[in-house]
Amino acid sequence: MEDGKQIVFNIYGGSQQINPTAATAIQNYYGDQFAAEKLREESLNLSDLTPEAQALAVHISHVGNLTLYIAQLAQCESASALADVAMLLLEQEDKVTAELVVKAAFIKKLLALCPRLTKGNTIDNLRAAINNALAKRPRKRT
Template identity: 40%
Template sequence: MERENINMNDKPEIEIKIFGGTNMIAPAGATAVQNFYGDQFAEVAIRPEETEGIESLNDAECLLFTYVPDVKKVHEYTRLLGECATAHDLAGVVSIMLSEPRVGKDTVVKGTFIEVLLPFASRLTSGAKVDNVRQQINNMLMRQGRGGK
């Protein structure tokens, strides 16, 4: 009887990308069930022209795509964010992003959303911290609430 040597390094590598939500990794699980809730997956099927080129997005852009499910808009927002020199400028881009269906006033002040934006704002010289950006976004929201822009 032949005996096989099984080496742990011979197993295939698996890459798992998780973008938000609640997730559980169970390496010893016998079965796995994946449930999808919401209409974002139907949106992709209904409007495929907006997802054309999605395979060209890097990981950071994919995170932004979860908020802005249009590849062309993702590229435009990353360009605008790259031009920001201050957190105030970044808040100005966020005010434009508020027109997106998945980007609301409650979303833009969350640390997870701000962390998605920061990698694109490479010109920020100071104030490139979540709390500072959040403060500038709150200031922008207050100005908008008073009828200013």
């Protein structure tokens, strides 16, 4: 870099083109989707969240929905209620997969946001409830 500044590129999904010899780069956004998403991101400051909520936020593509998920998890009183929220995450979030929702580390992140879940809150029991919910989901045709 000519002026001694360092440039850092953070790339998250999508298509990227890197031109190391280009003098300038222009990126055009069309439509209001980008603006609406940017406004939602700015309205939700992740540093204001608890560490438990921040741990879940890494799996959420649409950060505007994070507060909804946290509120729903806070109301869970049973393993099946937690499994329902896991299915909602699976349906609405690109980063959440069927393989992820049954992993102990992900279940622990969900469990940390469920203060009302006092019985049946072992990882094995919650995984079984999530597996039951997965089995009841209609199969998607490809």
